Amino acid sequence: MDRFSRLRLTGLVLAALAIAACAEEPAPSPGAASTPAETTAGTTADAAQQPRPAATPDDSETVAQAIEEEETAGEPAGESADEPIRLAQNETSGADGNARFKEGKHYRVLPVAQPTSVPPDKIEVVEVFWYGCPHCYSIEPYVEQWRADKPANVEFVRIPAALNRNWQLHARVFYTAEALGVLDEVHADLFREMHAKGNRLMTEDSLIEFFGRYGVSEQQFTETLNSFAVQTKLRQADSLVRRYRITGVPAIVVNGKYVTGADLAGGEKQLFEVVDFLVAKESS
Secondary structure (H helix, E strand, O other): OOHHHHHHHHHHHHHHHHHHHHHOOOOOOOOOOOOHHHHHHHHHHHHHHOOOOOOOHHHHHHHHHHHHHHHHOOOOOOOOOOHHHHHHHHHHHHHHHHOOOOEOOOEEEOOOOOOOOOOOOOEEEEEEEOOOOHHHHHHHHHHHHHHHHOOOOEEEEEEEOOOOHHHHHHHHHHHHHHHHOOHHHHHHHHHHHHHOOOOOOOOHHHHHHHHHOOOOOHHHHHHHHOOHHHHHHHHHHHHHHHHOOOOOOOEEEEOOOEEEOHHHHOOHHHHHHHHHHHHHHHHO
């Protein structure tokens, strides 16, 4: 075999090895799940971590230029990568484009609107809370003040979050008080008992003692707490809170479409300004 033939054979072998290496690159795990934003970020990070063939000094400029051209392909000249997303959001905002409160900053829109429990001519405002949450306790005065002045077409609903076992107990307490007809009497006092007096009400005995102050017997309380009706309401509330995609409280949901909270709104006082804005948006 002459020198030229040996060189040609060596080149073919090296090319075949390079093709095999690309084919062995691991595919994404079929069970992995991520949001679109996470997927984009993860893909970029993964690509940066993939081993690249060593480039010679002469090739480095060409490789860098090729990578840049590939990553920016399809982008309109003079626009940043996130410009199409921003334009899409502005197009859907319509008359609210210049509004004080912005989607994605002061509130979020649920991808699928959830059913409400009010008549079609009413707007539902839901407070999702947990009795053990200090922030839920601190916004109660603002909630009550807003309720006193809310528009006539708004109906206010409370839903206790039940995201873990402790929260589930207090959610059952809420529905127990409702079933026994003492919710209006005990609601604010439950918050005060836990946060002002330091009685966390985490046991059935402590709850029996607390409800006894309002004329509820031990038998009435325990039977209602463990009743099928209360368990059913707990499951319904838990399902709805998860469909709202709520992971923390307090949160406000307007008409099954919009979710906000003090962290998004910029404070407890501003929270109900955002709520009023969303109510007006739904009323228009």
